[in-house]
Each structure stands twice: as structure tokens, then as C-alpha cells.
Amino acid sequence: MSETAVLGGMKGRAPTMNQTGQIGSEPAASGRFLDSEDISEAFDSLSPENRLKLHEIERIALRGTDLSPGDLLHEALSDAIMGNRSCPRDVPFMAFIVQTMRSIASHHREKRRREPADGGAAQEAQGARPVFSTVTSDPEQMLIVRESEDTVGAIHDCFEGDEQAQMVVLGWSEGYRGKELRDFVGVDQAALDYATKRIRRAMTKRYPNGWK
Amino acid sequence: MTGSRKNPAREQLDRIEDALIESILGASEAELREELGERGEDPDRCLLRMEQIIAGAKAAGGKRRMERAKSELQEWRAGPAKTLKFDREAARARFEKMRSRDPELASKMLLAARKGEGLSESDMEGLIEDLAKLERLDDENGGE
Numbered sequence: 001m002s003e004t005a006v007l008g009g010m011k012g013r014a015p016t017m018n019q020t021g022q023i024g025s026e027p028a029a030s031g032r033f034l035d036s037e038d039i040s041e042a043f044d045s046l047s048p049e050n051r052l053k054l055h056e057i058e059r060i061a062l063r064g065t066d067l068s069p070g071d072l073l074h075e076a077l078s079d080a081i082m083g084n085r086s087c088p089r090d091v092p093f094m095a096f097i098v099q100t101m102r103s104i105a106s107h108h109r110e111k112r113r114r115e116p117a118d119g120g121a122a123q124e125a126q127g128a129r130p131v132f133s134t135v136t137s138d139p140e141q142m143l144i145v146r147e148s149e150d151t152v153g154a155i156h157d158c159f160e161g162d163e164q165a166q167m168v169v170l171g172w173s174e175g176y177r178g179k180e181l182r183d184f185v186g187v188d189q190a191a192l193d194y195a196t197k198r199i200r201r202a203m204t205k206r207y208p209n210g211w212k
Numbered sequence: 213m214t215g216s217r218k219n220p221a222r223e224q225l226d227r228i229e230d231a232l233i234e235s236i237l238g239a240s241e242a243e244l245r246e247e248l249g250e251r252g253e254d255p256d257r258c259l260l261r262m263e264q265i266i267a268g269a270k271a272a273g274g275k276r277r278m279e280r281a282k283s284e285l286q287e288w289r290a291g292p293a294k295t296l297k298f299d300r301e302a303a304r305a306r307f308e309k310m311r312s313r314d315p316e317l318a319s320k321m322l323l324a325a326r327k328g329e330g331l332s333e334s335d336m337e338g339l340i341e342d343l344a345k346l347e348r349l350d351d352e353n354g355g356e
């Protein structure tokens with residue numbers, strides 16, 4: 001199965017999320033979604049290769065959250081067993097779990113981003129209602145934007161002297177894939193695969209728990 | 213995403229993450245083992261850890277499902293009794309109303325009672341129970 005085919009099943013199709021804690025929110029025992037027994041079986045039958053993939057993907061998806069390695073996977077798996085997130089039968093299980101992990105991580109990041117740096121202590125002290133600012137001139141928002149820009153810069157710096165890798169990362173950041181990416185970098189598929197491998201190795205070494 | 217429109221760098225980071233994840237999904241087991249080894253991590257220990265995470269998640273999920281089932285059972289046990297009592301009281305009130313409004317029915321019942329053919333307390337309870345059931349069925353069918 002190609003890499004894009006794996007995520008392709010889920011792209012733009014977030015795992016169906018039931019109302020957490022709602023009584024009677026069990027997934028249907030049969031039908032369009034896997035039930036909890038199917039989910040358990042699917043976990044048990046994950047190959048060592050897929051388990052290692054999940055291990056590595058979790059490290060990347062953790063970025064910007066306050067979760068520790070293992071937490072994200074644990075949360076995704078228990079949510080799936082609980083039926084809080086339902087896996088459509090026509091979606092590859094790996095794609096479902098990866099997308100669930102990413103969705104949970106994104107939720108944690110968003111939550112963290114909305115929390116004031118002091119945890120809301122200043123607002124509480126003033127008796128003010130918490131306000132989630134949407135104005136970019138907000139100093140905290142500006143800080144977040146600056147942090148993101150610094151991270152993009154730091155990622156490019158990782159490949160100082162490796163022009164091909166830099167071009168691939170630049171292409172990725174523009175959303176290029178396949179032929180578009182090959183044309184952008186000016187290489188064939190074999191060279192692109194080799195550059196991708198170098199990037200993956202450098203990135204997982206530089207950011208063992210994802211970047212901030 | 214609200215943040216990405218104001219933060220193009222974050223959007224770029226999201227796309228880089230997408231590409232890295234796709235690249236991991238496309239890697240072979242041998243490549244992944246090699247990469248873990250390069251970072252000083254033992255792939256077999258990682259697999260063991262994964263096994264523990266899966267077992268832990270299954271246990272936690274099972275426990276939460278059991279708690280949910282227990283609370284549903286408790287609710288189910290509490291629910292029908294309350295409803296039944298309410299139905300019966302309402303049915304009794306309606307029956308009394310019917311009897312008081314229908315002189316013919318009231319006199320027939322009085323006559324039957326004098327002849328010793330009147331309804332016993334348990335007959336009356338049964339009648340009210342049946343009436344409550346009929347009304348419940350009627351409600352379930354949308355009053356048809």
C-alpha cells in the first residue's frame with residue numbers, strides 16, 4: 001500500500017467522533033463502523049512494522065503538546081475502544097489511528113494555545129472573564145507566530161549544506177507532492193526517496209519528541 | 213483552522229508534519245529499525261513498550277466501558293419503575309374521572325358490587341395496569 005493511499009483514506013475525513021460521556025454512545029456492533037471487539041483485534045494484529053511506524057509517528061505528532069511519549073497513542077487507542085471515535089470499516093485501521101492521534105494532538109495544542117501563559121491567574125486576580133483574543137496584534141499570538149517562524153527556520157537550518165533536502169522541505173512546506181515535488185526539486189523519484197530518508201533521519205534525531 | 217490563516221509558518225509546519233508522517237508510513241521495518249538504532253533506541257524495546265501501551269489502553273477502555281454499562285443499567289433500573297408508577301397514577305386518575313363522568317358506568321359498577329360481582333381491589337389494580345399499558349402503547353404509536 002502506498003504511503004499516500006494509507007492517509008488518503010482519511011484525508012479530509014476526521015474519525016467520527018461521538019459525544020464523549022453520552023450514555024448510549026456505543027458504536028454499532030456491525031454496520032459502517034468497527035465495534036470495540038474489532039478494534040481490539042485490529043490492535044492485536046498490528047504487525048511489528050506498523051507498531052514501529054506508530055511509535056515514530058507519535059513522536060512527530062506530539063509536537064507542541066504537553067503529552068509524554070506513549071500518552072497520545074494510549075489516548076487514541078482508548079478513545080477507539082470506548083467508541084468515542086469510530087473507525088469506518090472502509091478505512092485502513094492504520095490511517096484511522098494516525099488520524100486519531102493527530103486530531104487529539106491538535107486538540108491539545110489548541111487548548112494549550114488558548115491558555116494564557118500564567119494559566120489565567122492574572123485574569124482571575126482581576127476578576128475578569130477569560131477572553132480568547134482573535135487579534136493578531138495580541139502579544140501572545142505574535143509570540144506564537146514568531147515561534148512558528150523560528151521553527152521553520154530551524155528546520156531549514158538542519159539541512160545546511162544539503163541543498164536537495166532543503167528544497168524538499170521547502171516543497172513540502174508549500175504542499176507539493178509527487179511529480180510537482182520532483183519538478184520543484186529537479187530530481188527523479190529515487191533521488192527524492194533518498195533525500196526524504198535523510199530528512200526523516202535528521203528530523204527525528206533533532207526533534208525526538210516533535211518540535212514546539 | 214483559525215490559527216493558520218494568521219500564521220502561515222504554522223501552516224507550513226503542518227504540511228511538513230504531513231509529509232514526514234507519510235514518509236514514515238512508506239518506510240520499511242528495516243529502515244525504521246535502523247533509524248531507531250541510530251538514535252540509540254532499541255527497536256525491540258520500542259515494540260515491547262508498544263505492547264504495553266496497547267494492553268494498557270485496552271484495559272482502560274474496558275474499565276471505562278464497564279463503568280458506562282453499569283451506569284446505564286442503573287439508569288435503566290431506576291427509569292421504568294418511576295415511569296410505571298407515574299403511568300399507574302395517571303391511569304387511576306383518568307379512570308376515576310371516566311367513572312364520575314359516565315353515570316351509566318358508575319351505576320353498573322355499583323349494581324355489580326351489590327350483587328357481589330363487583331371488582332375486587334386486585335381486579336381494580338389490574339384494570340388500571342391495563343389502562344396504563346394501553347395509554348403507553350398509544351403514546352409509543354404516536355397516539356394513532
